[in-house]
Amino acid sequence: MPGPASGAAPATMDSAGGHSPARPRTSGPRPPFVPKMTRSVSGLSPGGIALFRLRSLTISDYLCLSALALTLALTSASSASATTRTIELDGSGDYTVIQEALFASTKGDTVLVGPGTYTWTNQGSGDDHGMVRYWLSEQDEVTLLSTHGPEATILDAEGQGRIFFANGNNVTNDPVNFLIRGFTMRNGYAPKVPNRDEQEGGAIAMHLCEAIVENCIFENNEAEYGGAVWLGGVGAYDYRNCIFRNNVARLQKTGVDYRAIGGGVFVGGSPQRTTFENCTFTDNHAQYRGGGLMITRGNIEIRDCLFAGNSASAGPTRHGTAIYAFEARFLRMNRVTVRNHDSAPGASVLVLFAEGLELDNSLIAGNSSGVSMHVQDSRNVSAHCTNIHGGVLGNWLGDLAPMRLMNGNMELDPLFCSDEGDLTRVELASPMLAANNSCGTDVGLIQESCVSVPILAAGLRAQRRSGEAVLQWEGVEPVGAGIVLQRSSDAGPTSIDLGRANPAGMGRWSIEDRDAPQGEVGYRLLDRNGHLLARATLPSAGGIRLLRASPNPFNPRTQIAFDLAEAGHARLEVFDSRGRRVAVLVDEERPAGRQHALFSGQDASGRALGSGVYHLRLQSAGQVRTDSVVLLR
Template identity: 25%
Template sequence: ENIKVANFTITGGNAVSAGCIGGGGILVTHPDLEYVYDGPVSPVNAVFENLIVTDNSATAGGGISIWRVSGPTLSNLIIQENTSEVYGGGLMIFTSVASVTDVTVSGNNCNTDDSFGGGIIINNSEATLTNVTVTDNTASFGGGMSVGNSDATLTHVTVSGNTATTSGGGFLSTPYSNNTLTNSIIWDNSPESIYAFATTTISYSDIQGGWDGEGNIDTDPLFTDAGNGDHTLQPDSPCIDAGTADLDGDGIEDITDYVGLAPDMGAFEYGSTASVNDPNELPQKFALHQNYPNPFNPVTTLRYNLPEDGLVNITIYDIMGRQVSNLISNQQSAGYKSVQWNATNNAGQPVSAGLYLYTIQAGSFRQTRKMILLK
């Protein structure tokens, strides 16, 4: 079946009181509902996008549980402040094939001894994570992430500020997992940032404590303000332009949406390095960057790159496609630009909480991104 869940908040779910083991907010599972490790896997075309999953609880998968299915995709999600007793405070992927893109997993926890994956647990699965932040989660093992008996591919992932009471503060992996981490940052987790075996291959990443692999570094990434949840990079971060665009080593760039000489390490591409270091240097291509902070209340900043002079329009829309605010509509010179939005409409009235779209039109270039206003 085709399933799509999008554009709202899921909160207050309790899987135990509902008679389920997993999925306090969302449960995607095999039709037989059997809680078995090696049972049959059911194909499912399930899309989850533009959701806030918060304050839910379960025995396993406090926010979201994906169990014995193949095909779910998660994109543009915020999974925060959910609780699990044993596995996956925020997200659990068990005996499944799943894709996770542009997702924030923050402030989740597993609250019993011998628990795994405060933010995310991946077990007996194939999972791809891209542009994911895993921050301030807690568990006994793998405070940020726990991966077991799986093939996990992590690209542009930031794992920071997580805590394990036993081991694997940021990232924990068993010897039976074949993990690939590229262009990622694992930093400032407790008691250690990473506890993994040699079957984990890491390259072009910033790993606290060090890790053998091409392009890896062990240097403070210089987050903008990690204490307040801002894991973007400062202008002099060693992670800027330190990643690779050629993920499979075939000499062809697999990543093309980056600024500078090469992609950055971590979940957030630094979009205005040249403007900070050299105000006279111009961007090489058009770009509209993710707003920061996101979610926000009530002010956020939108950054964009103009490689040439031209007429620029930046417009805010609600989820129904109705125009909310026309932020910019004028001729602008080339350069690295930014504009703030204070969550008001064209009449200066405050808008309600929810998902909004922001679009730039500059000549023939057009790009749209999403942001979430919380109140």
């Protein structure tokens, strides 16, 4: 089905190298259609089907997710209603075309997409904006989920246009809110829009949105700005557990090459917040700058991410082969690894004119022929427990120079494993490991052990029960397999006799550590050769724990559990994405043990809060714990 005749144009590059807000376009009429079947679901909210918060979802996880969604759809019975629509290429669902399901959807609806390859040809709905479109506020708070995950659910534009386009309301500045989870987006090509010079976002272009994109793979997409993804306008963007690989920012017509920027992702304009969490950027290319990620303005946080093998080729300097940030309001890199970038004679990471820069527990190394990282003309720069190493022409350059060996910072060989295909593993003697550095924490997104070992044990958990330390893990019988359990301490590791371990059912083993101290304790499971199998931390006996909210995402309410080791005053607060406190759920004396609080998606005055990410902060006994929840209206 064709989309609207016209839409909001993406933002444009200004003379400072950033993006200015786009000129508004008006929405044309939308042709009516009659769906084959619409299943009305009483009481089902998008949050009702998103009960998993996994770093990586398998096909079986998605099957469980789908089954749970359908179960809730058939059994829910409250007065509020939402609609769940299913899409199957074989015709067994409500629709075969994703765009038709979105056009039929209204606020709070969910669209479930079955497995298969959805192409520009078999969808037949593409226009000069994209194959799939969230248009202005018409699909606000509509959730788009695959039922079988990105390996089995593919959106392939076949090189004929962009895959996905979303735009808020430029006139009222109202953002469009949505969540997308579990797709592979490939072979997207940014279209040439009439009266527009730039071609932006081969797979996704988002402008004036508040969006969460999870568990997606972006590969072989092409554009001038943002080979895979272009993000612009005043909005908030969260990309989690995503892979960006082999995307290209390439000049698509004769002209200056500075338009070919952001091989993987381009972030422009003035987003209030953009976050990349647990994401991987590999082998992306920009014809000018920002091979993996290009940033102009906005507040950006990159945490638990890997950049490897990205490139930028134009010009003599090759600045920002991994990351190029220009005039960022605030850039934070936390537990980020950047490696294997040939930046001769420029920099793998280049930051210019930033108002704030914070490096924490990050590793920038193995970048041959050029500079590892250069920060220039920036303010409020800080670095803690960060290692920058391996640049032939320098490492800690510009505004970073005074911090080179301060605050736990290093300039040391990280001792990566020799296997180039293993991008995050380091040797046991690596200074990146907590046991080998003064920070007492792992530096960068790294894993221990270069030797591939059989999966003998995994999923180690440590908790206190009635004052006793109890450890559980999955795996084979530990004594016969030569597994070693160690408790860490200032005096060195202590081995625990696993002859006392007992089967706990479902392939799990359990043991009590009667000699565990009252403070926080670390444990490691090793094989007979000393290779790490799993690790866990036992909280202090006087500690507090903020447990996972359920459901999460949620609508209209979620229950939050927390543990207090001892009776005392507890305060549980809720903050929005801008750091403003919106609610206080608990502010009173509570007994020791498991506690619960209900968050109904309302502020302190009882007004309903909008969709978005909200941050929880628990304080008790002089300790603080944090977590996040997602409200989907």
